[in-house]
Amino acid sequence: MFKKITFGDDFQRFSQWYGKVFYAFILISFCCPCFAQDFQPYLGVSNADNINIRSDSTVMSKAICNVSKGESVEVILEKYEWYKIRLPKNAPAYIRKDLTTPIDAKTVKISKDSVNIRLEPNEGAPIIGKAEMNEIIAVLDTQRQWYKIEPTNNSFGWVYKKFIDKAAEKTMAPVVINNVVVTITKEEPAQDFVIEGVVLPYGKVFNRQATHKLRDREQKIYLLKGDKTSLNAVNYHKVKISAKLTDAPKSKYPILEVKKIEILD
Template identity: 25%
Template sequence: MIKKTIRTITLTAAMMLTVSAFAPVSKVDAANVSGTVTVTSLNVRSGASTSYSVVGKLSKGEKVEILSSSNGWYKIEYDNNKTGWSCDDYISKNTTTGTVTATSLNVRSGASTSYSIIGKLSKGEKVEILSSNNGWHEIKYSQDSTGWVSADYITTTSDNSLNSVAKTLDVKAYAYTGDGITATGTVPKYGTIAVDPSVIPYGTKVYIKELDKVFTAEDCGGAIKGNTIDIFMPTEKNCNDWGIKNITIEILK
């Protein structure tokens, strides 16, 4: 386990200095992200709640473009440029995964070099691309924030993680943060989970629906035994927001 670990139930004020470098930027709604309907029949409404009128219906397997999100609802484009709102529980985002090709890549608060640097990525790191704009990719940078990186230093492949599930596993999921090195020798980041390697081997890719992100099993810990995982978060606030959850994770092929 990394040397400096802070779990949800043992967070200390001293960690504020450690995590300040990971301070998140305000979340920007995802754009130009495609999605797939996962239920037999899905209502499309004129606004982001069930109090709005139904303006259309979608069938399982139909593709939509996700324009923005609000309080558990997606604004979507469907059926030849029509727009409306549908509950995000029933639309699976078809994400694009990118791989960093530069030795060190700046993550910025906006789509140009005039914006401030909010973090760095290393060669070979995987990122989830949310949208693209003028040679820049918007990426998921932490649980509740985004950042921008130059598209020149990212190679991309389509990755609908829900289509590559080997099995599911019910687990108790904690959250931790800190600095140091993981059990496998990597630097922990948002995308790292600690596991019991006898249950989930190191290197396994795990999709967590609640965070809509693929994680890699890279760490372990004395308290992580059996069907238990520990999700690395960039900040103390992220840990507190997550708490402790009983969830079902998807082990990817």
């Protein structure tokens, strides 16, 4: 009539329950951001010469390029003993020609979504970045079915973290962008701002710090610095740009370093 429950039965049930709870805790710890330590991107400086930037966080991965002592890098992520950094403009990068539309001899527009950027001009080369549809890309050279390009803003590599120090902190003067007051320190990477407007030539200005300007819908002016060829290709076009604020206390207008351009018209 009554089932006899022994101490062994209770211990077995407790063990099963404890195992399930422990497994759930481990799973949540890995998957839930609230258990992960937040990493804040920052501006770093190389503390040694000829430091390799690699395509993955291992010494066995291919070297992309190197950085010199004192060179600044934008640290995005930490993974064990490695830092993920944004690739410098001199890093080799290639994209398939059939995934682009020419604008002129030195500029193309991406014609597909999420296009791979590779380290070498072949499909087996490591993927080092992505380009999005309508993004404007500066072409450096042509190699058969591939373009050699400047790395996009969404191109990354890995560097051994013992070779990177934090840059000295320097606070920039507050600037209003998109009706928001922005103050940035050199220790932290400048926030990317997305602004829409019409690109115009800046004209010949003595000792100028920018080559173009952008007029937004409220007729506010921003000065633009970046790849001159790409900016020339979108003169008088409505565009959406992703850019970073630069330190220019004597400038009448905010100066933005252009990271990405998309044509809207």
